[in-house]
Amino acid sequence: MTRAPASRALDTTPLWLKLSSYLVLSEEEKMYLADLERTIAREPPRTDLLQQGEKYRDVRIIRDGWAIRHKALPDGRRQVVNFVLPGDIIGMYCTLFESADHSVTTLTAVEVASFPPERIGEMFRSFPRLAAALAWSGAREEAMVAERLLSLGRRTALERTAHLIVELLRRLSVVNMATDGHFVLPVTQEILADALGLSIVHINRTLRRLRDSGLIELNGQRITVNDVRQLASVGQFDELYLHLIRVPKRLERAFAGPRHQNNNKREDDDRAKA
Amino acid sequence: MTRAPASRALDTTPLWLKLSSYLVLSEEEKMYLADLERTIAREPPRTDLLQQGEKYRDVRIIRDGWAIRHKALPDGRRQVVNFVLPGDIIGMYCTLFESADHSVTTLTAVEVASFPPERIGEMFRSFPRLAAALAWSGAREEAMVAERLLSLGRRTALERTAHLIVELLRRLSVVNMATDGHFVLPVTQEILADALGLSIVHINRTLRRLRDSGLIELNGQRITVNDVRQLASVGQFDELYLHLIRVPKRLERAFAGPRHQNNNKREDDDRAKA
DNA sequence: CCGACCGATTAACCTATGTTGTGGCCGCCT
């Protein structure tokens, strides 16, 4: 992995880390990405970054902290669609819609970068590989939602819970936020319940079962997964849907346009084995 | 709506109809779209167009017939993620992934167009508005999955079922496949059950309740919705998530690149009110 | 230090939905 010592700080952006797990970015692309993340704001916990029904504003990149994407029924019942972690993007395709059909709310204090949606189009034109990497990230998010749908429709409470924990572990690992099996889960049981389509009480029962069976440990917000293998097996976790495999060759053919000369020779060779 | 009598046949493509509900396409774009749908195949019912774990092939456009997108657990439990209707696209971002995390299976005989994934990139470069319209269609699909997640997590069986029927009615209306409240539902109760996360028996009970309350009628595969309003209210249906509103102005700014000269003057004015 | 509130925990009870099993209809095969 090419790493210019001078620009090292850029390398540690969660989005950069995530995209790097997919393809190797050139210096130029890295710089462009850094520029996208230039305008940074901080928000306290329990802030709405976006509200159901509201018009979309800028595209946001979460740089630090947790948030949830959720939808509510008029009578107050709520479903958490997904967790938004560092390196995740909010409203990537916001230009396409008039208004948001979901809300995004911070769970912790959060650091967010934002940029105007026009830059997405700009990126598709000038940095197609980078745009493809962002599209990958978006498509992956959709795949996670579909997988959660499978959970809610066909997995038992125990399976769902196990599955979610493994998923979070995997996602956090990519951005260096989980070290051998433990991570911080800044989430109340109510939110877990809303994510898994269960009642608070039942989530509590289920977590107790997982603890009693020794698969996980909970100390405050720190969760430790003692045996990922076994937990994954309980949750029927098949990581296919996370699409963590390196970009296939044909990506180049599809997204790198003729007017974008190849400035990634080294990395291309790098990836030949995939 | 501008309609050249000579090219009328092109207008009736379901995908064209769907995209037209979003933005007005130019003649040039219409021709490009027609070209994408040039290679056509027919498949019988119960054919897998795509299998979980398999490598992606071409991008497909359903021109006629129904299919389902579904995921399965190793032990056979199955969740239908979404229904694939005429005008829907399969594997739009397939280049980005190594292999499919879901299957697509036909329910009826089906007519599908297919084209190599490279053309998506080509379209982003040469017909950005059209590409944006396809991206809209994709993002909308994701929104539907999220809404179904809300259903499975937080709606009761009766609500879910009502919601799904209204959703299908709306989607089919866009492609002229539903006329005042009735349409063909080529779907067994088993498939409905798998779509709604219920057992066959319970779907049966639930449909009977809807029939008994006079909200719907079923004759074979023909379903008639007697009172959409009331059914929508039972299902807490809020069509926000279908994003049927015309494209907002700023789409142009974001996606229409400088090198694609505006060849849609008339339609642009057309849309100014939005 | 006090009161108020929030979140976790657990028990007791309840119900929406799952399971099992039977029968009936219809289309298809031979």
Added chain:
DNA sequence: AGGCGGCCACAACATAGGTTAATCGGTCGG
């Protein structure tokens, strides 16, 4: 014609998960 398989229908029973309610330990503002 007869038999078979797929699908619908419905009844009887079983249970996963929901609801209600009570307790407890923190923590925060004053």
